[in-house]
Amino acid sequence: MIIVRTKEELRHAIREMADDGQSIGLVPTMGYLHEGHASLLTAAREQCEVTVLSIFVNPLQFGANEDLDTYPRDETRDIALAGSCHTDIVFIPSVQEMYSSRPLTSVKVSEITEQLCGASRPGHFDGVGIVIAKLFHLVKPHRAYFGMKDAQQVAVIEQLVHDLDFDVEIVRMPTVREPDGLALSSRNVRLSPEQRHQALVLSKVLKDAARWLKGPEMTVDSLLKAVRTEIGKMKEAEIDYVELMQYPSLQRVPGKQCLQEASGTVILALAVKFGATRLIDNALYTIGER
Amino acid sequence: MIIVRTKEELRHAIREMADDGQSIGLVPTMGYLHEGHASLLTAAREQCEVTVLSIFVNPLQFGANEDLDTYPRDETRDIALAGSCHTDIVFIPSVQEMYSSRPLTSVKVSEITEQLCGASRPGHFDGVGIVIAKLFHLVKPHRAYFGMKDAQQVAVIEQLVHDLDFDVEIVRMPTVREPDGLALSSRNVRLSPEQRHQALVLSKVLKDAARWLKGPEMTVDSLLKAVRTEIGKMKEAEIDYVELMQYPSLQRVPGKQCLQEASGTVILALAVKFGATRLIDNALYTIGER
Numbered sequence: 001m002i003i004v005r006t007k008e009e010l011r012h013a014i015r016e017m018a019d020d021g022q023s024i025g026l027v028p029t030m031g032y033l034h035e036g037h038a039s040l041l042t043a044a045r046e047q048c049e050v051t052v053l054s055i056f057v058n059p060l061q062f063g064a065n066e067d068l069d070t071y072p073r074d075e076t077r078d079i080a081l082a083g084s085c086h087t088d089i090v091f092i093p094s095v096q097e098m099y100s101s102r103p104l105t106s107v108k109v110s111e112i113t114e115q116l117c118g119a120s121r122p123g124h125f126d127g128v129g130i131v132i133a134k135l136f137h138l139v140k141p142h143r144a145y146f147g148m149k150d151a152q153q154v155a156v157i158e159q160l161v162h163d164l165d166f167d168v169e170i171v172r173m174p175t176v177r178e179p180d181g182l183a184l185s186s187r188n189v190r191l192s193p194e195q196r197h198q199a200l201v202l203s204k205v206l207k208d209a210a211r212w213l214k215g216p217e218m219t220v221d222s223l224l225k226a227v228r229t230e231i232g233k234m235k236e237a238e239i240d241y242v243e244l245m246q247y248p249s250l251q252r253v254p255g256k257q258c259l260q261e262a263s264g265t266v267i268l269a270l271a272v273k274f275g276a277t278r279l280i281d282n283a284l285y286t287i288g289e290r
Numbered sequence: 291m292i293i294v295r296t297k298e299e300l301r302h303a304i305r306e307m308a309d310d311g312q313s314i315g316l317v318p319t320m321g322y323l324h325e326g327h328a329s330l331l332t333a334a335r336e337q338c339e340v341t342v343l344s345i346f347v348n349p350l351q352f353g354a355n356e357d358l359d360t361y362p363r364d365e366t367r368d369i370a371l372a373g374s375c376h377t378d379i380v381f382i383p384s385v386q387e388m389y390s391s392r393p394l395t396s397v398k399v400s401e402i403t404e405q406l407c408g409a410s411r412p413g414h415f416d417g418v419g420i421v422i423a424k425l426f427h428l429v430k431p432h433r434a435y436f437g438m439k440d441a442q443q444v445a446v447i448e449q450l451v452h453d454l455d456f457d458v459e460i461v462r463m464p465t466v467r468e469p470d471g472l473a474l475s476s477r478n479v480r481l482s483p484e485q486r487h488q489a490l491v492l493s494k495v496l497k498d499a500a501r502w503l504k505g506p507e508m509t510v511d512s513l514l515k516a517v518r519t520e521i522g523k524m525k526e527a528e529i530d531y532v533e534l535m536q537y538p539s540l541q542r543v544p545g546k547q548c549l550q551e552a553s554g555t556v557i558l559a560l561a562v563k564f565g566a567t568r569l570i571d572n573a574l575y576t577i578g579e580r
Contacts, residue, residue, distance in 0.1 A: 105453035137455040163395035165427040
């Protein structure tokens with residue numbers, strides 16, 4: 001496994017390892033890796049000849065009041081995990097290396113960035129857009145792996161790839177969960193034991209919703225109300241958003257819509273703060289197939 | 291020479307011709323080719339193993355009141371010229387092929403797009419940004435060739451490449467001129483004989499300015515005034531802009547700045563309408579090297 005910190009070293013390492021048309025798999029991360037990231041690396045390892053992991057806490061995707069400075073980091077452990085997943089190249093650039101001058105270029109996806117985390121975190125997806133464009137240009141992956149825990153991010157990147165004709169396949173990987181259902185997140189370490197216990201409501205309600213939305217009279221509004229009520233039972237929970245939308249277009253579904261009369265794929269997306277820690281979780285459902 | 295009209299055919303042709311690491315040169319154009327484009331193709335031919343010409347009148351870089359519908363086109367002649375320059379692949383997509391759905395993604399370069407043609411043609415460089423990103427992703431060129439007649443476009447694309455880490459070398463090619471000095475342009479065919487004669491003032495004044503700006507007392511304001519006066523002598527000339535700026539940053543130079551006390555590379559950029567036909571021309575000067 002090669003560890004590189006500059007773009008030049010990265011390009012050189014990729015040329016050395018993949019010069020005869022071998023397929024490259026990229027797993028872009030912000031580090032503090034967990035089993036969710038490991039599942040992406042393992043899939044890349046299985047499907048591609050060369051696997052590249054990037055670790056970069058991208059300041060452009062954090063808002064002014066967000067947790068950039070306190071975002072958890074542990075490079076040594078990340079490198080060990082990358083090694084255990086048989087990663088070929090780990091790219092760990094500094095902020096200065098990635099943004100040697102203030103970029104004048106923006107890469108913006110409209111519409112699908114205007115709800116959910118895009119609404120709660122203005123500018124967040126513009127930061128994602130530019131860093132993903134840069135990483136794709138630096139690594140030139142054939143496949144790039146993203147976890148569906150960040151389902152909106154996946155939708156945004158798929159749109160970016162479509163609109164700009166990037167020659168890369170976006171591989172959607174399922175959310176990895178603890179045995180009790182909690183979605184893995186680098187931010188979970190910040191939860192108190194009590195908060196962690198209360199946070200189980202997220203995965204539980206996503207499971208319940210799969211049953212609820214089959215109810216013959218169930219509308220979007222009544223489903224969302226039921227979900228909010230369940231989450232509201234947790235004392236430390238403060239809802240940022242609870243939304244049901246079409247996926248991946250993230251178009252709204254009318255509140256009065258009876259779910260069994262609709263069709264297609266919808267996402268139930270949750271963002272809830274437990275104390276100072278904001279967690280997101282979601283599930284996709286295929287509706288209207290009777 | 292292979293002529294392809296779809297992205298899939300293009301990708302296939304490039305894979306076939308350049309699969310063992312051969313260098314690819316791209317010349318992106320809007321067609322109606324002239325000797326200026328031929329000089330780009332010839333340079334690409336000399337410096338790269340595979341040359342790709344794209345011909346696409348990109349609607350996104352035309353404003354609502356601009357000449358998209360009447361932009362001159364002659365595919366047969368373009369293909370003949372491409373052949374005579376020993377081009378390998380000509381890519382002529384339809385609008386539907388390039389934009390199969392309305393793009394939600396924008397690629398915007400700020401600051402250097404806010405003056406000159408960016409100010410006269412709002413949105414123009416956003417259209418350039420997205421189409422260049424798409425062409426770079428489709429062709430994956432090692433080098434891309436652009437004429438300095440569109441000097442602002444070159445500056446914008448260089449910034450785009452820098453900010454997004456595109457792995458492509460932008461090759462600046464000098465403006466090609468008629469023997470009497472008129473810069474070649476696909477729009478020149480629309481000039482009446484009298485307009486064409488008057489348009490010679492552009493190249494003449496760019497030449498004169500090289501002498502004028504060596505004057506010991508010459509300020510930016512007085513230089514621009516002299517240039518405007520010369521152009522104003524032409525009855526059919528209507529000035530859109532006459533500007534002196536740093537290049538490639540396109541930062542303003544203060545009007546009272548004495549040119550012989552400044553240093554660096556500056557551009558004198560002209561956009562002038564002759565009747566309904568808007569022409570641009572420019573020259574770069576190195577100042578302050580005494």
